Amino acid sequence: MEENQKRNGAELRAVGEGKTMAEAETEAFAHLEEIAGSCEWDQVEFEVISEGSKGFFGMGTALARVEARLVGSGSGEAGADDEGLAEPSGQAPAGAGQEPGGASPEASPEAEARLRELLEKVAESLGLEATVNVSDRGEELMADLIGEDLGLFIGRHGSTLDAVQYLANIIVYRGLEGRKRVIIDAEDYRDRREEALCSLADRAASEVMKGKLEYEMKPMSAAERRIIHIHLQEREGIETVSEGREPFRRVIITRVED
Secondary structure, three states: OOEEEOOOOOOEEEEEEEOOHHHHHHHHHHHHHHHHOOOOHHHEEEEEEEOOEOOEOOEOOEOEEEEEEEOOOOOOOOOOOOOOOOOOOOOOOOOOOOOOOOOOOOOOHHHHHHHHHHHHHHHHHOOOOEEEEEEEOOOEEEEEEEEOOOHHHHOHHHHHHHHHHHHHHHHOOOOOOOOOEEEEEEOOHHHHHHHHHHHHHHHHHHHHHOOOOEEEOOOOOHHHHHHHHHHHOOOOOEEEEEEOOOOOOEEEEEEOOO
């Protein structure tokens, strides 16, 4: 994966690869969110670098490569470190969706109905019984699923939850004005997971400060890596970077010598 990020209001870019153009776009978008914080799909422009090829008898296959560039209102809002992490998982970029006077637009009843219907259909398709509560939280449209045994909806380390949230952000406001960031949670998973990740980051940083050369964390999603970066970005003597390609991209924690 390639990243090119410029500070002070310049463009933020990320490159993704995949066997198909769709896979390459998805990977590029995920890397861009890791750099710039949470983004909306319509804030991003994609440029095809290479369409890829299947090769001869399956040999010499070339992956499709796509560059994603942040061009919406969130451009240039990146954080201070090399990962440019502006907001924790589940939060929208500062000012996103706000009206000129600074107040957030009211949630569209149609958007709320679409979100509720989408989540009810997903839960039903998984054989789950859940109540969907949708609430307007100013800059965000929040949906919380309440029920028993929602682990299947959450998925391993929130993978299913993140996938549904990703789709919801694309389709819920399609054709509507006053777009807001859509956040989906179930059984307070996001708060519990963030607490666990921060605790893990603290233990890893402690090992590094005690003499370990570096601490390599397990592969995580872009959203979870962002939590680690943000939690440790003010820690003295500690530096975090992301390495590897999806889905094996991980955070490396190292000690910074004075």
